[in-house]
Amino acid sequence: DFAYHVHTEVGHRCRGAKVNGRIVPLTYELKTGQQVDVLTTKTGGPSRDWLSPHLGYVKSNRARVKIRQWFIQQDQEKSIAVGRTALEREFQRLGVRHLKIDKVAERLGFARPDELFATIGHGALTTSQVIARIQDWLPPPAVAVETPLIAVRKPKTVEAGKDDVQIRGVGHLLTQMAHCCQPAPFEPIAGYITQGRGVTIHRQDCANLLALANQHSERIIEVSWGETPATYSVDVMIVAHDRSGLLRDITSILANEQVNVLGANTLTDRETSIARMGLTLEITDVLQLSRVLEKISQLRNVMEAYRKT
Known part of the structure; x- marks a missing residue:
């Protein structure tokens, strides 16, 4: 937010920051009176992750608008390809296989799937927002007197x-x-x-x-x-290059999202240092599962996080 406030190009090329001489992540929240140094690259642009409301990169409307405009200006075919990949990856991560893309596009007000993909690709719509719109695809049926x-x-x-x-x-x-x-x-x-x-x-x-x-x-x-489902258990798999503190970081995300862990099984290949962590989580709905998997996927060394089917 601060980088975009200084100048649009500074925001686009921002890759890090120092606050009072200390390097901090881009999600660090600034306080009045702090001295900020924005670290930039000579070329490049913003990341689509910056638009995700779950990851906390930007909070001001000014920054969001600037980021979306940058993606809109990029090649349309590239935006369609990126959007398609992002949505298909999200569906795969959540174990969603029954939905047809054309029906999803229609539900969100798009005439064709490519329009939906392009909107996701240039950042005007996130995959989490798509999941939020379709998670109640099958509303509870009305109660009939003859067949209660x-x-x-x-x-x-x-x-x-x-x-x-x-x-x-x-x-x-x-x-x-x-x-x-x-x-x-x-x-x-x-x-x-x-x-x-x-x-x-x-x-x-x-x-x-x-x-x-x-x-x-x-x-x-x-x-x-029914109208008020309770919590449900879901099996997820996390694949990552093993490192110190990985389990702590994952459990921290789950604790912040108030997700209970019902079971865990971790296996690490010593030759490749690849860790496979199977967790059984207690969730309230698919949207919460999407949010948790997205945050875990952003952790350092995590290669993929998805729902087991």
Whole structure:
């Protein structure tokens, strides 16, 4: 923000800063009376990460506008390619496979997917904003008198509220979330009637559910999310070059986001120093998961962070 306040080009080429003689990150918040030295490069431009509200690089509207204008001025085809890659990476990171890009573009008011990609590419729209607009793609159905929606219980790991998962036209049934796909709130889901274990809730694109549907289609029933889902467990994988303090930095992000860790398993290859960290997190919705994975991906040495499917 300070660099853009000095001059637009200073902001574009800013790569670091010193405050009172000490090097600080670009997310450092300035205080009145401090002396600031902006470190710049001779060429280059802003990073799209600066526009992410979760990462805290810029807070002033002036800086955001200048950054977006810079990306708008870049080659349109490059912006489309960058936007496509960013959105596909975000969907892959969250384990989202059931959505069609043209439907997503239409939901956000774009006539064609390329317009959506270009808008993301030049920074006027972030992938987090896209996720926020589509996380409730399947709104809770209206309650009908003839076929009431009966609230049912949730998995053992969470104390379910009465409106967590709803089933049409059946009596009170025990439900549990499928361990194979672990559906998160507002993702498209379907129920499978088991023998003696009630109804198992799967994501609609779950490979196991599709196989079961081919063998026992009569056991597949319609289910939907209620209006107030509780927390849900989700498995994520973090791949990084191992370093001292990596686990501390990850747990710090989770603590700040108030995300509970239900389980952890870390394996490090001593020859390559590549660490693979599997975590089971307790989240409230896909948007929170997106925010957490984005912040973890920005940590030093982290190569990728994604939801396991």
